[in-house]
Amino acid sequence: MVAAAVAAVLSALALPGAATAQVPAGFFGVVPQGPVSEADLDRMEGTVETLRVPVEWFAVEARRGVADFAALDRLLGATAERGIRVLPVVSGTPAWLRPSPALPPLGATGLRAYAGFLRALVRRYGAGGRFWDGRAVRLPVRAWQVWNEPNFPAFWRPKPSPWGYAKLLRVAAAAIRGADPKARVVLAGVAPIVGSMKPWTFLRRLYAVPGVSRWFDVAAVHPYSVTLRGTVAQIILARRAMVAAGDARTPLVVGELAVASRGSEPTSFVRGEAEQAAYLAAAFDLLTRGRGRWRLAGLYWYGWQDSDRADAFCAFCEGSGLMRLDGTAKPAWAAYRAAVARAR
Numbered sequence: 001m002v003a004a005a006v007a008a009v010l011s012a013l014a015l016p017g018a019a020t021a022q023v024p025a026g027f028f029g030v031v032p033q034g035p036v037s038e039a040d041l042d043r044m045e046g047t048v049e050t051l052r053v054p055v056e057w058f059a060v061e062a063r064r065g066v067a068d069f070a071a072l073d074r075l076l077g078a079t080a081e082r083g084i085r086v087l088p089v090v091s092g093t094p095a096w097l098r099p100s101p102a103l104p105p106l107g108a109t110g111l112r113a114y115a116g117f118l119r120a121l122v123r124r125y126g127a128g129g130r131f132w133d134g135r136a137v138r139l140p141v142r143a144w145q146v147w148n149e150p151n152f153p154a155f156w157r158p159k160p161s162p163w164g165y166a167k168l169l170r171v172a173a174a175a176i177r178g179a180d181p182k183a184r185v186v187l188a189g190v191a192p193i194v195g196s197m198k199p200w201t202f203l204r205r206l207y208a209v210p211g212v213s214r215w216f217d218v219a220a221v222h223p224y225s226v227t228l229r230g231t232v233a234q235i236i237l238a239r240r241a242m243v244a245a246g247d248a249r250t251p252l253v254v255g256e257l258a259v260a261s262r263g264s265e266p267t268s269f270v271r272g273e274a275e276q277a278a279y280l281a282a283a284f285d286l287l288t289r290g291r292g293r294w295r296l297a298g299l300y301w302y303g304w305q306d307s308d309r310a311d312a313f314c315a316f317c318e319g320s321g322l323m324r325l326d327g328t329a330k331p332a333w334a335a336y337r338a339a340v341a342r343a344r
Contacts, residue, residue, distance in 0.1 A: 023288060023291065023343045023344070024297070025049060026049045026050045026085045026298065027049060027050075027288075027291075027296075027297070027298055027299060027343070028047075028048065028049045028050070028284075028298075028299060028300075028336075028339075028340045028343070029048060029049060029050030029051060029052050029085075029087070029298060029299070029300035029301070030044070030048050030050075030051060030052070030300055030301050030302075030303065030304045030322065030336075031051075031052045031255075031256055031300055031301070031302045031303045031304065032051065032053065032303055032304045032305065033302075033303040033304065033305060033306070033307045033317070033318075033320075033321060034305065034307060036051070036075065036304065038078060039327070040304065040305070040323075041078050041079060041082050041084065042082070043329075044082070044084060044304075045082040045083065045084065046083075047336070047337050047340050048084060048304075049084065049085060049340075050084070050085045050086070050087055050298060050300065051079055051084055051085070051086050051087070052086075052087045052089060052145075052255060052256075052300050053075065053086050053087065053088050053089065054088075054089050054091070054092075054148070055072065055088040055089060055090045055091075055121065056091065056092040056101070057090060057091065057092045057093065057094055057101075057114070057117055058092045058093060058094040058095060058101045059092070060072070060117075061094055061117060062094060062095075063096065064094070064096045064097075064113075067117070067120060069124060069131075072125070073131060076125055076131060076139075076141070077131075077135070079139065080135070080137045080138060080139035081137050083139065084139075085139060085141075085142075086125075086139075086141055087141075087143055087144075087145055087186065087298075088121065088125075088141060088144055088145065089145040089147070089148050089188075090117070090118060090121065090144060090145065090146065090147070090172075091146075091147040091148045091155065091188075093105045093110065093114075097109070097110050097113060098110070100157060102153070102154060102155050102156060102157040103157050103158075104147070104150075104156055104157075104164060104165075104168055105168070106164055106167055106168060111167070111168070111171045114168065114171065114172065114175075115171050115172065115174070115175035116175070118144065118172055118175040118176055118179075119175045119176075119178065119179045121141075121144070122141075122144065122175075122176055122179035122180050122183060123179050125140065125141045126140050126141050126142070126179060126180040126183055127140045127142065127180050127182060127183070128140070128180070129141075141183075142180075142182070142183055142184060143183065143184040143185075143186050143217075143218065144172075144176050144183060144184070144185060144186065145186040145187075145188065145189070145220065145255075146168065146169050146172040146173075146185060146186065146187065146188055146216070147165065147168065147188040148188055148189060149188060149189060149190060149191050149193070149222065150162075150164075150165045150188050150190070150202070151190045151191070151193075151196050151197040151198075151199060151201075151202040152191060152193045152196045152313075153195075153196065154313050160196065160197045160202060162197075162202055162205035162206040162208070162209065163205075163209060165188065165206065166206055166209040166212050166215070169185075169187070169212065169215045169216060170211075170212075170215050172185065172215075173185045173214075173215040173216065184217040184218055185215065185216045185217050185218070186216065186217070186218045186219075186220055186253065187216045187218065187219045187220050188220065189220035189221060189222045189253070189255035189256060190202050190203065190220070190221055190222065190238075191221075191222035191223075191224060191256065192222075192223070192224060192225070192234060193313075199221055199222075199223075199234065199237070199238060200234070200237035200238050200240070200241045203219070203238055203241040203242065204241045204244070204245075207241065207242070207244075207245035207247065213245065213246070213247045213250070216250075217250070217251075218250065218251045218252070218253055218297055219238070219242060219247075219250055219251070219252045219253070220252065220253045220254075220255040221234060221235060221238045221252065221253075221254060221255065222254070222255055222256035222257070222302075223235055223238075223254060223257065224256070224257065224258065224269075226259065226268040226269055228279075228282060228283055228286055231257065231283060231287075232286070232290070235252070235254070235287075235294050235296075236294070238252065239252065239294055239295075248295075249295070250295070251295050251296070251297035252294060252295055252296055252297065253296070253297050253298035253299075253300070254287060254296060254298065254299045254300065255298070255300055256300060256301075256302040257283060257287075257299070257300070257301060257302065258301060258302040258303070258316075258317070258320040259271050259275070259276050259279045259280075259316070259320065260276060260316035260317070260318075260319035260320040261273040261276045261306075261319050261320075261330060261332070262306075262318070262319035263315050263316035263317075263318065263319050264310040264311070264315050264316075264318055265315040267315045267316050269315070269316035269320075270315075270316050270319065273330050273331050273332070274331060276320075276330065276331070276332045277330065277331035277332040277334065277335040278335070280301065280332050280335045280336055280339070281335040281338065281339055284299065284335075284336070284339035284340075284343075285339060285342065287299055288339070288342075288343050301322065301332075301336060302317070302320055303317070303320055303321050303322075304321055304322055304323060305321040305322070305323040305324075305325075305327070306318060306319050306320070306321040306323065306324055306325045307321070307325075308325055322336055
């Protein structure tokens with residue numbers, strides 16, 4: 001079934017038989033759903049090229065002006081030793097600013113605080129960052145993602161606001177580039193969630209803010225769909241919004257993509273282990289082959305491991321991992337490894 005769908009999409013899009021240019025280093029990634037162990041990183045080494053890591057501001061700086069970087073230090077040191085890049089996703093307003101992490105820090109005080117937190121992160125982990133002093137292996141963070149899914153009320157309350165996000169983005173870009181002029185600013189990934197602003201609508205309205213295209217270097221989408229055609233359609237719609245805004249050359253990252261082997265509720269995204277693996281193989285091959293056409297700069301699977309907690313906003317995410325709850329690999333991990341090997 002999946003193979004037939006791939007053939008149909010390839011035929012419709014008239015994609016070439018192979019990518020027109022070499023797939024760049026760091027292209028293939030995963031998103032963890034929880035803590036990542038040394039054993040996890042050992043398994044990723046040589047295959048997973050980028051780890052897209054949530055950096056929750058409210059957890060790192062629970063008290064104003066007092067940041068606890070211990071967990072990030074351990075992770076960044078361990079990933080560097082294995083040659084795995086990290087894309088931090090910096091979001092989540094602390095309680096000393098707003099009563100909910102999903103309330104963005106858009107007031108003057110909040111914007112200054114968010115900018116300060118970003119500067120601290122870049123000065124610690126970016127190029128020339130203090131964290132790398134004296135370390136035998138250095139792999140500085142060179143790209144930073146500003147927030148997550150701001151088109152979804154669960155992450156941006158009380159309701160999505162492209163204008164509000166642009167306000168945050170402008171301050172964030174200045175802070176990141178001020179600390180590391182060569183760092184890349186990655187736009188928050190936007191996802192097709194029921195009841196939320198459509199990703200392409202959000203992008204279209206975001207581009208309507210004067211000057212916004214100067215405040216980021218890479219755009220991002222989370223084109224979840226139960227069909228490959230649906231995934232491709234979302235990428236095309238996002239690209240059309242970018243082209244219409246005169247931003248055709250900016251790269252685009254697929255920051256999350258998944259179907260699950262199990263879920264907390266019946267949904268078409270829950271396929272069982274064999275179909276999850278088949279979907280991953282087909283999607284990765286299709287998007288890798290279409291990378292040049294859509295200017296894709298990265299492709300990340302969500303997530304690395306299953307979760308034992310139901311997600312209030314996602315009925316399938318707990319079972320979307322490449323690893324089972326007991327740490328054993330699903331067939332999807334073999335499919336992921338094979339897809340990366342084919343591209344290399």
